Amino acid sequence: MAIFDNTDHLSVAFQALCDPTRRAILARLTQGEATVSQLMEPFELSQPTISKHLKVLENAGLIEGGRDAQRRPRRLAPLAMKDIADWIEPFRQQWESRLNNLDAHLATMKQQKEK
Amino acid sequence: MPFVQTATDQTGLVIDRRSHTIKLTRNFDAPRAEIFEAWTNPEHVACWWDPAGEPLAACEIDLRPGGSFKFVTKDHPDMPFAGTYREIAPPSRLIFEALGATGRVTLEEAVGRTHMAVEIECQSAEQLDQYLRMGVDVGTAQTLDNLVAYAHRRSTVSSG
Numbered sequence: 001m002a003i004f005d006n007t008d009h010l011s012v013a014f015q016a017l018c019d020p021t022r023r024a025i026l027a028r029l030t031q032g033e034a035t036v037s038q039l040m041e042p043f044e045l046s047q048p049t050i051s052k053h054l055k056v057l058e059n060a061g062l063i064e065g066g067r068d069a070q071r072r073p074r075r076l077a078p079l080a081m082k083d084i085a086d087w088i089e090p091f092r093q094q095w096e097s098r099l100n101n102l103d104a105h106l107a108t109m110k111q112q113k114e115k
Numbered sequence: 116m117p118f119v120q121t122a123t124d125q126t127g128l129v130i131d132r133r134s135h136t137i138k139l140t141r142n143f144d145a146p147r148a149e150i151f152e153a154w155t156n157p158e159h160v161a162c163w164w165d166p167a168g169e170p171l172a173a174c175e176i177d178l179r180p181g182g183s184f185k186f187v188t189k190d191h192p193d194m195p196f197a198g199t200y201r202e203i204a205p206p207s208r209l210i211f212e213a214l215g216a217t218g219r220v221t222l223e224e225a226v227g228r229t230h231m232a233v234e235i236e237c238q239s240a241e242q243l244d245q246y247l248r249m250g251v252d253v254g255t256a257q258t259l260d261n262l263v264a265y266a267h268r269r270s271t272v273s274s275g
Contacts, residue, residue: 092128101164109149
């Protein structure tokens with residue numbers, strides 16, 4: 001689990017996740033690895049911009065890539081993503097269950113009104 | 116969404132550490148007035164608040180600015196979700212303070228469907244971490260403990 005070296009690793013990771021473009025890049029990488037030029041296409045961003053975002057994601061330990069920044073494909077760093085997901089997941093599931101309950105309850109409210 | 120979601124997940128979750136805010140979003144097939152009612156009438160809240168699906172053991176609501184509320188689940192009677200209402204603006208907005216954070220429920224309606232956003236604004240990144248941890252089961256809170264312990268170990272190793 002050689003992912004985060006600094007004490008505030010979660011802050012760094014979350015900082016990286018704050019940006020919608022970077023989240024979109026991560027979402028794209030969940031479908032498989034991609035080179036910088038492959039990433040440029042869907043996002044209509046310039047190469048320096050994409051490279052800048054990739055750098056932030058790499059520094060946060062969220063993605064892995066090769067030394068040759070232009071050619072080597074980037075991929076998700078599976079353990080890093082899992083660490084964060086494990087940490088957030090219980091909270092998310094709790095709200096997912098709660099809002100599923102609310103959804104079901106709203107249906108009941110509607111039925112009672114119709115009676 | 117920072118994380119990979121499966122197709123069955125319907126609740127969006129975004130965590131912005133810069134503004135210490137957790138934002139949950141969800142769409143419902145119901146008018147927003149009903150959802151507002153579901154949030155503010157204790158009879159209704161009691162039916163859905165507990166993620167375990169059990170009716171609440173107690174649900175007290177004093178619906179006015181400055182009025183207090185308390186939701187008590189069967190599983191965790193010692194950990195009520197309690198606080199004070201700050202703004203009550205049916206059918207679009209409900210603002211309250213709870214557990215040291217500000218909660219904002221916003222309801223937007225379009226063609227019979229309602230988009231609901233629940234924002235939980237904490238006072239600091241540290242409080243946000245605590246907040247995410249609160250109310251989750253012991254087993255899952257353990258995960259964070261492990262992670263914190265792990266981070267400490269690593270920082271001790273790298274600094275010492």
